[in-house]
């Protein structure tokens with residue numbers, strides 16, 4: 282039995298392929314009943330998505346996925362039920378956007394040295410006015426024929442040690458947690474299984490995350506392999522954290538998992554939505 286709730290996905294406001302309206306229509310067509318949009322460092326799509334969700338009869342949660350630097354590593358923290366008009370949040374994301382633009386120029390410089398010209402302009406064609414991400418560079422490079430798909434562009438060009446990789450300093454974990462709290466949201470550690478932390482660092486991170494007021498970790502996500510569901514359910518329990526679930530959907534052909542296909546959280550997990558009024562319709566059905 283799966284629960285039709287998806288608390289992590291992306292629109293064209295960051296690196297997703299579907300507009301907020303298209304994404305909500307897709308979610309509806311896949312039977313999703315509670316949906317959070319969580320664009321990277323961006324809340325500009327939330328009002329549009331909420332309006333579309335109201336029309337589709339979907340319960341909408343305002344969300345965001347914040348890029349964080351923790352001990353020289355990049356982590357993602359999802360904020361759920363944030364206020365998309367919170368001044369502090371908007372100011373912080375304006376700064377991140379400038380940093381992303383400067384980073385995009387450095388990425389393009391790196392690619393130029395590897396013989397790939399005009400990558401900034403090429404990536405801009407895919408990002409439009411939205412935040413620039415490595416995914417936009419990857420799409421440009423697939424179009425140019427440098428690799429057969431986005432996955433292999435990342436492997437060949439966009440990860441540590443490759444010409445299109447730039448070591449970028451994101452906001453601190455403390456700052457992200459504070460922003461989420463100040464804007465009325467709860468913090469969820471996104472796809473912990475993706476960070477390749479050993480046992481010691483994972484335990485350090487979960488301790489620190491909980492001490493900073495973190496509410497939950499993603500247990501069932503399109504970014505985890507099925508054996509990791511149990512592993513992170515146990516860690517959530519051990520660190521007294523709730524559990525979240527989301528597809529991390531980015532659009533057709535861009536995702537490991539489509540919407541509406543999430544298996545239920547493992548037994549014993551306390552869902553992050555346990556006390557939310559938005560989720561009461563799920564218990565009623």
Ligand code: AMP
Pocket residue numbers: 296321348413414415416431432435436531
């Ligand atoms: P950025 O925030 O600009 O570093 O971009 C990160 C985004 O790139 C992630 O949210 C994913 O959507 C995408 N991404 C990261 N690693 C990979 C990968 N190995 N293959 C495909 N997409 C990836």
Ligand code: MN
Pocket residue numbers: 291296321416531
């Ligand atoms: Mn992404």
Ligand code: MN
Pocket residue numbers: 346357471472
């Ligand atoms: Mn992520």
Ligand code: MN
Pocket residue numbers: 289290291346529
């Ligand atoms: Mn994501």
